[in-house]
Amino acid sequence: MKTGWLEKFSKGLEKHAGRSVRSKVMVTAPDPSTKMTPKQMTDWVLAAIDRLDTLVPDAETRRSIMLCCSDLFPQERIQRVREEYERTGSMEELLKWMHQDSSWKGLAYYEYPKREENTIYVTKVPYNPKGFREATDPVRKRASYCHCPLIRPAIRSGTPVSPTFCLCGSGWYKSLWEGVLGKPVRVEILEAVSQGAEHCTFAIHLPPGTNP
Secondary structure: OOOOHHHHHHHHHHHOOHHHHHHHOOOOOOOOOOOHHHHHHHHHHHHHHHHHHHHOOOOOOOOOOOOHHOOOHHOOOOOOHHHHHHHHOOOOHHHHHOOOOOOOEOOOOOOEEEOOOOOOEOOOOOOOHHHHHOOOHHHHHHHHOOOOOOOHHHHOOOOOOOOOOHHHHHHHHHHHHHHHHHOOOOOEEEEOHHHHOOOEEEEOOOOOOOOO
């Protein structure tokens, strides 16, 4: 089990839903020292998210809980992007600069963001670009695409995944753009491979007054 994720999930539950809900969602939580197969890890996580959905009907509370689990954009990357934005003073120029990166297995680490009015759209690049490119089976294609080891086995086996889980992934973009702009942003999931789509696409809604 990714113990770091498990700990963040537990703390997020207690912070946003209370100790009682935390104990009910975390029931049967594995001991960090226990060795589990990827399938066992995935089965536990999916069952916990199902309990969360039942016990916490408010969507915004579930969002807040899952954002506590997010992997965050590396600070050195955020700093570099912020410096480029401050240098040009232009979101348009910044996005052009981000497109030039090719440090993720030959693809852009920043995932080719595009802006329409006051929203930035990002479609994740595949975790395994070669596997994604060569796969002919839709299930294998989605499994090659997904970046999350906690649910990749579920995607590979066709096991349903609650949409709540991938709210965790939206925190990756939230940490980047809030770090660059110094203001809150809201991230919306438009499509996800966990829900049967071929890609994961996010909308980052920028604060009013963001430079053109």
